[in-house]
Amino acid sequence: MLSLTRRLLLCLGLLVVAAWTAPARADVDLTAKVVAVPGVRLQQVSLHIGDDGKGGLALTLHAAHADVAAMGWRRVGLDLEGVLSRDLQMRWLLDGTIALRGAPGGALGNSDVQLVVDQRANTLQADITQATATASAWIPLDQTTHAQITLKNLPANWLAGLLGTVWSGRPTGGRLDAELALDVHDNGIQSSGEFSLDGVGFDTPTGTLAGQGVDGSGRLGIDTQGGPARLTLDANLRGGELLLGPVYAKLPNHPVQLNLAATGTDGAFSIQRLRVNDADALQLDGSLAFDAKGNLDKLRFERFQARFPAAYDRYGAAWLDTMGLHDVQMSGAVSGNLDLRADGPHGFAFTTDHLDLATADGRLAVDDLNGGLDWSAQADRPATTLGWRALRLYRLPFGPSKAQWHSQGGTLGLTEPLAMSLLGGTVRVAQLDWRPAAAKGKRLETSLAVTNVDMAAFSKAMGWPQFPGTLGGAIPSLRWVDDTVELSGGLSVNVFNGFLDITQLALAQPFGPSPVLAADVSLRQLDLGAITSVFDFGNITGPLHGSIDNLRLVDWQPVAFDAHLLADEGGRISQRAVNNLTAVGGGGIAAGLQGAVLKLFKTFGYKRIGLDCKLAGTVCHMGGLENSGDGYTIVEGSGLPHLQVIGHQHEVDWPTLVSRLKAATEGGGPQVR
Template structure:
């Protein structure tokens, strides 16, 4: 704020002294196209001097355009009015008002000014007052490139122009106090001193650098000579919020030490030294760099140590939200280093000390993680060990395990197979290769085998009806390509005395807000008697075959599939199962079997049962064994009494169909709509 004031007032002082030497006290008008001193340039200048009612000398000065490069002021209008006098110490005094028009942040829009020129003390003193804000400068007359500046209650927005010379951001609120020394050179400025911030905020065009309600005090240094602007800050922060790229800080009420050395040029900002010390939460040493739009170019943490849950509450919650991990409970400690650049990660290492994490939705939880990982994109790293007491992925509870890891050629991999317990069975990772630096393409590849997992326990964990049987299978290749996990091979579930085969399984954005799952599912020799007993659908006997092809779930809700269910080896079906199948298909019993006769029998023989559903959007396109008139056969009877169930609804609203199935399996009987 005051760097230009000092230069501007010096320029005005020279004009006033020249005017005072005029031969008469009559009105005097002076004009000039340009008045310039180093750092300040005035254009279309007019000065009027005249005698006021008390015998003093009145002054009016107007400049259509004032440019002060050091402050980032361009084409600022200037109006100064006041009374010039001399006191008993023969000092020149100017008391009046000054108004700048179009200055960034509205600086000095309507201020009182007092100027004192003391030749014996070799000093020019300028004092500005606007509302509660005051700014003062002391300038030696024989060294006009130097000034001592005092600022009190200065609106932070007044510094918008100065900030704009080194960065693309802008202040948004708060106040500033400062005691600064300033030197102005032909190719820039140098300034240093102490400052205090009260509720200061700032923002950047991209919104990735921002602050709000920040209180601080400390020392500041600025040097813009001959190239990029360099500045240093050594401060104590207390309260408020800061956003530095992926790092969001909700500062505590106790002091947090901050040390910064940065370079700004063309709107870009490189923080070459960043040190943070929040005693009970986070300590780090590192560097950050942002381009002119505020996007993160580099994040290098040479050392960090985080203690939880305080570190999560103050610094980690927003970052984990971007990864799809919301409302996370974290305990323990993490320490290590990180090298992240605009083209991807280049290295990381961390050590966990009794670390625990759990998401509110139950998708991810880890208990008592100890040990570490050490990876580099370029150099080979020593073997590390990492183990946990318990791990939960998508509600599946895995047992304790410890793995050995080694980084070679940019790949972090297991040094030996890893077996983990799951619901009475075992999941075995034969090999695992992770390439963190792969910006796109294949990032992770592994193979695994599942044996002996209890399906009843698995079903209960997933919130399903409890199926008997076991889950097993081999996945010769699981790959993480871009943001999708792809499984080659498949899983085979031995359930209901038959098999369910899952192939072409892929999961996109597994930890995102709306994960997408795709798969093909086949059924072989499933015992309908066991299935209908579990689902309380009504009794049906016989084997079931079929498939659910092109299955697609978004946030675990189906949006597309082609389902074909067929029981073609005959069996028995109960009256209740007949009613439920009839209602699900929106059909009825074929003519020839009267309701009175139907009530005499509890079960019926059937030759075939078939039902198909192709889901497109929210509509299920229904069909059965074969078309009959405007309907389709769902149940083809066998023997006497001869049963035939016909479906008449070819298109059913999916939520309606789900409600019918739910009512059928819960024993309430579906409702036809």
């Protein structure tokens, strides 16, 4: 708008001089296909000047298309109407209105304009007003490439075209005041001065840089001469929200110092110097860059210091959300540095000071974390120590410990084994190697052993029925491949006087919103009496074995498995357990045993019990010991009275089956559907 005023005056000057030299009181009509001066090009121009009947000249100017390169305006329609006169000081005056059509941000849609040309003062003054917004410019007549500009209550949207000459962003709202100096050159512009913002917002086509409702003040410099456009900013910002790539900020009400130097070319944007100082939350010095598609090309913090919880609330919540850590409670402090590039991380170091962290869902928590890590993708780094008073992973409480670390050859590894207490037992990490720069393949590899973990306490921590027994086993190799944790070897759980052997265990997106767990489970010599007592299913005695193959849980809920359960060494089964097994299979008692006789007995002998369930989608395909007509045998009796339970439903809706099992274990008795 400002450059437009200055350049348009030159165009108008040419036209007005031609009109003024015409015979007095004669109307003047001029047309031109093109009128151009450096920086401004008008096409399909028509000008009419005539007597206004009051001693002045009425002026009407129309241009179908106006191009102002410095403002980023292309093919903008222009209409100017006003009265041209001279005052007692022999100054030229133009008082009228200007309306632009199609200007970016709707600039100057209908504005009042006053121009004063004072040859003795060597000054051209322009004042433009629209509603509450005003813009004024003072231009030396002998140096029309320079202007001093004052903006008051200007809609930020009006600067969309000007900003578009520097970068791909655009303002989205708010207003600003400014005192600026502007110099227009053949190969660009230079501008600098002071500004203040009121609720200003902006965004970019890729959404990687954005702001909303930002207040503040500071100094701004823009230089688009030759090569990349350069921008400098030294400001105090408060309130509103900012997004700089992965850094999202909810600014406080007190001033936050922001200092940056940036360049932009062909859609790419690079901040070579970024300094942030939020006194009670975050201080950092660094740089970041985006390519033309908006992808993060570089993020480097030479120094940062964060104090929690303020730093999390204002700057860290969105970033941790992307890592699957939601609604985190934090206190303490962290300082360090970070080097992240388009091909992955190149280095980081941090030191914690009494840091406490806990996610709302209980997946991760650490108390009194002290020490740090120091890693580089290329250079070896000094050894570090990181210790904690308590650590909780997926609600499992680990005891205090300290880990010794060393970065060498791009691998951050333990320098000695790490032991942690867990629910009366021990988890011992013999070896751990982490490769943060591994974009694909193995990022982490470790081996560990679990001994004497109390299974009842473990079950309680996980929110399960409390199983008696102990958990133990060795995992010779645990690998983090891409976004999945894979276990070689297995875990053996000593529970219900038998064993659960877990193999082929893998956990994808462990800290994501929906972790995916896969495993094969083998059951050996489980005591049915202990199992049924825990689940309140009705009493069954005898050993149970079987398998649960291809188990798959999404967000800890089963979506697929192939289960085969078998008790083939005989035992006793209670009447209530018979009823529950019958309901689960959607079947009934064989005709050889009448309901009236059944009531006379509390328990029955059995020879075999077998039940299969293959879950696919939301349907469980049921089976048992053997097929019998249109059903399958679940319980094969032994002795007198002879019992046989037949299942008739080969396909059962999984939610229905779960509700039956829940009703059975809660003592209310299942309902057959």
